Amino acid sequence: MNDYEPKAILLAVFARLRKDLALGVGELLAAYRAVEGGFGAEGQEALREVARLLWCHSLDVADDFDQAFNDVLAQTARPTPAPQPVMPEPPVDKPPPLPPPVQPVNIPPPVAPSQPVAEPAPLPVKTPMRPVRDIQGPELRAYWPLSRRSMVYAWRYLRRTVKEGPRDVLNIAATVEQTARIGFFLCPVYDRRLKNKNHLVLLIDQGGSMVPFHRFTRDLVETACDGQKSQIQQVDLAYFHNVPPDHVFCDPHLMLPTPLGNLLALIDIDTSVLIVSDAGAARGHRSNERIRATAEFLALVKRRATQLAWLNPMPQARWAGTSAQFIAHLAPMFQMDNEGFGNAVAALRGQSPGRRG
């Protein structure tokens, strides 16, 4: 294959996969450097191997990668597509071609002008057929708004560190500083231990329209409750269905009810309360009953907690016209994606969340 152009293939594959695989220009340049260093020179399969090593970072994306690579190969292998069916562009937004400059007589006029001169096209014009398939990978992409890792990262911002307990942590810097100041070693300097005193109440809508999002609410609960990861000292969980009436549930299967008052009693001024619910946006209708009940519940919570946020797994674009649109006025409501969750955690810390734009 004498017209084997590894860089062109790499560029085409990169353009396709850049977003899905979260690649940067550095990765394209690295692949170029590899090609310049003689990797992938044997042929397309070797090139595929190199690109896969550099760009695929888990087994899951290997299929997507192969698909994209095959598509690109199919395009390049195709005999150069019959030069676009002679289909002059409709001269709608083009200025009329300039009259050819006056040429000296001794130069013969160019036989074939390299720039196709737009000519009045015979009408009607049909849209030019594109020889390239325009499908961008499998259509059935999973809805994956928030990864566990980003949850853990965001939870960590929910810190409220307080120094407390006996002085039992050696402060080396202060000890050295004190020794230098006095001129001899007197005694070590001890500090109190830093403790994270944050308290989170997690209220989760369960069942019904929330079923598709159970995966995410489960991840939220798991990441929040793993104290080592999230560094939240105390997490209280409660589940409800649609609206918390006079009682909530202790388990995700809504089998163990407990009075709402018990939960509210846990909330004090330093508590952060996070509600996770679609607020009616998933089914897409508006129910006055639901709005009223939610408003009553929120009023109860707000009486005790100042740090309150609502996480909605439905995208913000789908709130309009549903109960969610109204409830969003009663509590700071955020869409469940990286930015939204980050803002929700900021609200839980008592900061006014950054608004977009």
Next chain:
Amino acid sequence: MTESTGFILSQECRPPSGRHPDAPAKEKPEPYVAADALVTAVNLAIYLRRPLLLEGEAGCGKSRLARHVAHQLGLPLYEWPVRSTSRAQEGLYTYDSILRLHDVHLRQANKPGLFSAKSAPLGRTAKGRNPENPMDYVNFGALGKAFRLAECPAVVLIDEIDKADIDFPNDLLTVLEQPWQFEIPEADDGMPRIVAKHPPIVIITSNKEKGNLPEPFLRRCVYFYIEFPSDKDRLKAIINAHYMTEQSGKFGDGHTSPSAALTEAACERFLAVRNKGDLHKKPGTSEFLDWLEAMRGFCDLPGLAETLRSDEAKLPYPELLFKIHDDWWRYAAKL
């Protein structure tokens, strides 16, 4: 066994004497059979100076690859086993300020006049540390040692990176790329900045025990997934490699290779059990080798090869292969 090293190191990176004195001894090769694709991955990582991230089932030779590469290229190997409390800083260096304080204190205590000691130079301690020189109190970690190597690059194994805290890979990022340097703020004079003359060959293993690694980190890595050698010939090649090189290795006594019949039967039976797909935890290559060694040397049962061939017969030494109760129940206990 593919005898050729296959790993390519550019001329200027080779150690001057062919082998670095700290490299794994030439007489003790690491028994390892690297697939061609894996060799390409290693070469690509060396060429592009990017870390090689290895994933794969437990016991399929992720960590051993680093030893193999170091041995074949004659480069020193620095291992860094990551634990749940590991911090990225430890791979570079740790600074022992307590020891320094202690040394100063000891010196002063030994002088006759407590307060007159200040003007006199302190001198060295018995172990050769000079409290006036902060670099004497810097202990370099695996990466730090590799950065300081002047004549050739080193192989650094960062083992089980996913065990550490989630920030760990991100903290490593800035060190593992251009301009390959880090600073030692504690040593305000002397040599505060360590610049790697030869960027190390970094091999990282992970088994996704705690979820994915962060994307910016993944993006910079060359990624390879080590598969279990699922055809019989490769399994046999691995067995050969192990018994050829293990005169002084793992199993001690100068032993002989298992008979061809036993090897053949063991490979077949093992792959059959493994590929059946009803195991919760599939045994890896290392478990297979242990199992084979047990059958060869621990207690040679008569007619073992024939026993292995029949599907109904009980598997010998199941305790080496099945580590989960369900698997045990299915294959070892019921018969």
